[in-house]
Amino acid sequence: MPDYDFNKIEKKWSEKWLKDKTYEPLDFARGKPDLDKAKKPFYNLMMFPYPSAEGLHVGNMYAFTGADIYGRKKRMEGKDVFEPIGLDGFGIHSENYALKIGKHPKKLAQETEKRFYEQLKMIGNGFSWDERLETYDPEYYKWTQWIFVQMFKRGLAYRKKASVNWCAQCLTVLADEQVLAGECERCGTKVIKKELEQWFFKITDYAERLLNDIEKIDWSKRIKIAQKNWIGKSEGALIKFPLKAKSLQLKVETEVFTTRPDTLFGATYLVLSPEHPWLTQEILNSKSEILNKSEIRNYIEKSKAKTEEERIAERGDSPSHKASAEQGKTGVELKGIKAINPATKEEIPIWIADYVLAGYGTGAIMAVPAHDQRDFEFAQKFGLEVREVIRPVYGEPHEGAEFRRTVTAIVQRKSDGKFLVVKWNKFNWVSLPIGGIDEGETAEETAVREVFEETGHRVRPVKKLGGEVTMHFFAENKNVWRHRLDQPVLLELVDENQTERSIEEKEKLEPVWMSGEELIRSITHEYNVIGVKRFLGFELAYQGRGELVNSGVFDGMDSEKAKREITKFVGGEIKSQYHLRDWLISRQRYWGPPIPMIFCPACANSAFVATSAKEAASAGKKNAGWQPVPEKDLPVLLPDIKNFRPTGTDKSPLATVEEFVKAKCPKCGGEARRETDVSDTFLDSAWYFFRYIDHENKQEAFSRKLAKRWLPVDMYIGGAEHAVLHLLYTRFLTKVFYDWGLIDFDEPFKKFRAHGLLIKDGAKMSKSKGNVVNPDDYINKFGADTLRMYLMFLGPFDEGGDFRDESIAGAVRFLNRVWKLKEKITPSSDGVPGRMTGQNPKLEIILNQSIKKIGDDIEKLHYNTAISQLMILLSSFENGCDEKSFKIFLKLLAPFAPFLVEELWHKLGESESIHTSKWPEYDESKIKEEMKTIIVQINGKVREKFEISSKDSDEEIKIQTLNLPKIKEFLGGKNPQKIIVARNRLVNIVLAK
Ligand SMILES: [Zn+2]
Ligand SMILES: [Zn+2]
Structure with a gap:
């Protein structure tokens, strides 16, 4: 329990602030906006809460306190801060609660409104109470x-x-x-x-602007990333595939949308969704060249019976679906008509399959089974051609690299499915058998030879596994850069016997059998993993980036670059798609x-x-x-x-x-x-910050003039969970208002910071666990100032913290020490804060450092480290403190503990509020690093001296001492028994005799 009467103090100042309108920006002079009054408007916004009758949650208070501290500093810096509050009281959240407790939502709203505002008045925020609003007020929702x-x-x-x-x-x-x-x-x-x-x-009309303008706003990075991903722009190309019946070129083309035009040379068939408009027409056309109309009609009927989810599930987008995906995929070939791949000019078959959705792109896709998993599974099932056009590349090419064609031998044992692996004794390496292809040898022959030499196993080739992989790497065993083109080959054992290997091979390596997962884990060289992963079936179709092969003039080109080049080559059109709906x-x-x-x-x-x-x-x-x-x-x-x-x-x-x-x-x-x-x-909450500034306006939602002056919001603080909800909708509506000419800016919040989440005793707070913190209980017991200090000291504001009752004592002690310090204040002798004869020569430095550090920390919302600095400053007052220094301290503490500082401020004879006083400035020259000479003794004898910085820690001083050449020489390799650092004066090394 605090020593001072926080109940009395907090009540007294709450009432006085309200009466004096301490936190009302001058502009809103009671319904009559006077635009000349607020000279430096600063809109300090926090997400208004959804109320429930249980009252304010400590998580709300945490967010609001953090936002308020920022606003309070801005006010002391001379800004006209506007910090409104209201209730997001309409909606499912409030209604669900009303249903649960069996009350009418309107009745419930009246009760919660009262309770919420009472609580919000207790937490010590500088709210502009005159401008509050509730979304269920007809005066508000009229404008919604x-x-x-x-x-x-x-x-x-x-x-x-x-x-x-x-x-x-x-x-x-x-x-x-x-x-x-x-x-x-x-x-x-x-x-x-x-x-x-x-x-x-x-909202999709605004997708591109919502995406591009993310660059111009100063928001928490994680929110920006979440919005970018949600909008989900994928750039692709529209490419036309001409159709051909027998020898006759049809006057129709099928257009496909693809995000991988770089793989066009590998498109070996086309797939239309059963709803494709051309197909719908063609089926009805009596002169159509389609030979199997009834078969197709049957298929279309069947797929109509499926829901979209069933069709998506059959596509097998998620890895867990993979096994069933091949099984699940259905399709029917369209006979009589072929498509022409515009890059290769080859005729390719057309299939109808419902794994292609009508709503995606054009409802038709080009299938590239070598580089798309879904297409690959489809091709496997129906025996369609798989043609590789992208070769994976590992590393960057290196000049003068030694070029080699190699083979990776993949031998799988039928009895347990394990793979043959070699362990290199000398290097402690693990790899698959790999060897260089000799002159006149095929890849398969190399593989058979290598496996026998290295492991003593006789094997025979089954097949090549896909195409080659390019690798650029440094071979540390040979000390050379390598450019390797590796071809994997699948082999099987001729028998289970193992032939005795040469002594040389035995010394070099040891064959072992491993499961696929084990192998991936154990392989020592990253560049060997990409190939192995692919060939072991972890990734059947290679969907990554690489260099082009089997692509005519584009061979060797980087696949990213090839996207535009190939689109251009076939006369396609670059186009964007969005995930946003x-x-x-x-x-x-x-x-x-x-x-x-x-x-x-x-x-x-x-x-x-x-x-x-x-x-x-x-x-x-x-x-x-x-x-x-x-x-x-x-x-x-x-x-x-x-x-x-x-x-x-x-x-x-x-x-x-x-x-x-x-x-x-x-x-x-x-x-x-x-x-x-x-x-x-x-929708209610997507525009509330516009109404706050003009909440009594009966003619319009808000006045253009006031919006121009107060908006966009300077600082907005709230939860990260709103990243693609509220924070996206507000941006959308702001852009819409801009287009309607209501405002002249198109982003609502200049700066947004997401706060972290609070947990209780290491666990998520929830009603079922019974560990929800009600801030009232703590405010009644310890005071709002203490709770604010405690909450802000829990950890970095953007990371949240763990609320533990037993730790509140620290905040109580700190504020008690502040309270008691007032007894020890002495008048400042020469007018310079912190300079007191013969007491603490460092106080002036610490004071200036604290002003800088606390100011900077608040700017970055690093409230926990700002409080640490306040503690350091308080400790330096222990030997006495002059009045000027104490007043500076109170100002620095003011955003955190607004009630206590106001009381002490007035006790020192001030008559205006500390919260509208000027934020202290520091003297740059006083916070510079000080260099000091320190003496080094060994067993009491002075041996050396050197310069240290006043900022060096004892540990840093120790390390510097032991690195001095002269000291090293004296120690002669012996370890000292003890090293004592007498702060800023000397280091004593104790050496065993
Ligand atoms: Zn629900
Ligand atoms: Zn009508």
């Missing part, structure tokens, strides 16, 4: 709906029937981003697919903003009348019959209904509320019905 309407009007919101993610626990659809490893990000239930018609936002916005739930759309059957029908059948189909896709709610009618209020339970059908509970559903068509005035789904809660 307004955004939806604008999205619709500008063609960025559309309805589509699609196979979507469905959580059977939350009873709603989810966006792709909200499915983590196949599970619902909210409740962890395995997500299934459903065919439903839903609302989407066209459109944002699914509909939710079949209650607790969210109703999607502000109205469907009118009459208008929908008239849309069909005007156009042809084909156009009608596409008009259907383009939202026929859907009208946005006129802006003057917003918000569409969420009706108060008793049964808000999700229905489990594809309809929200709102669909049962007749007065809600019935509406007039805004276009024709006829009978229409309202959309009854609500929008995704991630």
Whole structure:
């Protein structure tokens, strides 16, 4: 327990700060923005919490404290800091909790709001309380709906029937981003697919900008990488394959999309998905040249019965599927028509197979079995040609390297499947038998000879395993650079006998039998592993980079370079694909903003009348019959209904509320019905930081003028788990607002830092384990300042830490020492802080060093090391401290323990808040490294002296001493019994006599 009355102090200052509006930026002068007042706006944002009635989690407090420390320093540096807070209270999270405890979400929201804000007032953050907002407030969601309407009007919101993610626990659809490893990000239930018609936002239109602009923002690296991967751009090429029937060249071509145009010379067949449009037409065409139409029709029918997942599973993308993948792959050859490989000009067969999905690229692929695992399995099953065009390369070529063609012999024993391996006695190496091909010898002959010489086993060749591998390496046994072209050959034992080997061979190496895994583990030379891995069947098709072979004029070219070259050569087009899909916005739930759309059957029908059948189909896709709610009618209020339970059908509970559903068509005035789904809660949070700056605006979502002044956000701190959710959606909406001319910047957050996660006693916090830390308990017992100090000292802020009750004592002790120090303060004699006659000559240096270090550390969010430095500084005050130095110390401590420092500051006679005082500056000349002469004694006798830096540790001084030539000579190789470093004065070496 702290010695000072933290309860009284913390309460007193909370109230005073609120009354004085200490943390309100001047711009927002109570609803009347005055843009001249805030001179240096600094928007310090933290992710607003989703509230639940259990109250604030210590993880929230950890994140908020870390964000607040940064903002407090900025305020003391003279910035007008805006640090708002609010509640992300709409959405599945809050609604699920309401369902669990059997309360209406609206009622629950009122309770949690009260409780959350009470708690948030206790933690000591400099929040701008006047600007708070809650996403379930109609004044807020009116504008969320307004955004939806604008999205619709500008063609960025559309309805589509699609196979979507469905959580059977939350009873709603989810966006792709909200499915983590196949599970619902909210409740962890395995997500299934459903065919439903839903609302989407066209985030894919922004894929390229979302990707490119990552470069211009200062964000945590891991978040940037996660977004890049999620957007998932793959560059590839569109390549046309002409078709040919008998001798007749058809006027059609099939276009394929491939990410590996460098392998075009190895494309030995073409595969069309059963839904391929040309195929669909051709099957109906009575004059078609296809010879086996009925067979194909049968196949198409069968594959229609499969779900997309079944088809993906059969593709065997994951290694665990590999065994069954070959078995599972199905297909049928299209007879009568061939394709022409545009690179080789050879005729190649066309296959129909459902491992090719219609939705990917063009619905047709060129199959390169030598370099694509799926194609390889398909080719194995149907006996199609495998042609290698990429040769793996290990290492970089070296000038003057010795060139050799070699053979790697792979002998597998039938009885146990083990491989014949040689152990080199002299070098302690392990490899497969490898040998140089002699003049006039075939690779197979070399292999047979080498195996016999080295191991005494008689073998016969089975086959070559793939093509050669290029290796550039340094052979340390021969002391030369090598350029090796290695050909692997599979062999089998003639019999189990082993012939006696020559004495020379016996001395050199020992044959042993190993399993494949064992072999990979034991092989001593990395360049031997690439080949072995491939040949042992760990990787059947070589999918990596390398140099081109069997590719005409491109032979020898690096495969990366060849991608563009070959595309150009055949007149193809370089094109990009993305992993990112459109944002699914509909939710079949209650607790969210109703999607502000109205469907009118009459208008929908008239849309069909005007156009042809084909156009009608596409008009259907383009939202026929859907009208946005006129802006003057917003918000569409969420009706108060008793049964808000999700229905489990594809309809929200709102669909049962007749007065809600019935509406007039805004276009024709006829009978229409309202959309009854609500929008995704991630839409609520995708724009809240725009509303904070202008939360009372009744005319617009936010004013352009205020946005220009306060946005983009200067610093944003939050959880890394939002990398491809919230943090992607906010970037998307910001770009959309930019395009609509609402703002003149297109990235929401200049700087974003992800904080780490807290665990408790080494384990993840969870309700089931009963180890969730409630910050209130600790604040009541120790005070908010102590808890803040403790949390920030746990470890680097971006890594989190382990919360252990017993360790809080350290923070308590530290703040008590600060509190007690006030008794010992002496007036500063000559006005220079830290300079006190005859007491501690180093104090001035430590003080200046601390100002620099703590400032730098806060800038980097290295709060734990900043606190360490505060501790060092406090210790240096033990022999006395002048008032000026103490005030500097309080300022440095202010961001961490805001209540205690404010109290002490005022006790020293100050009348303004310490938190709006100026952050201390340091004197560069005072923190320079000091050099000092140190004396070295051996058994008490001075033997040498040398210069050390004041920053050297005792250990460093010891090492330097023992390396002095004169001292080495004195020691004469003997180990000293003891070395004593008397800090900054002398080193005494004790030597046994
Ligand atoms: Zn769920
Ligand atoms: Zn109408």
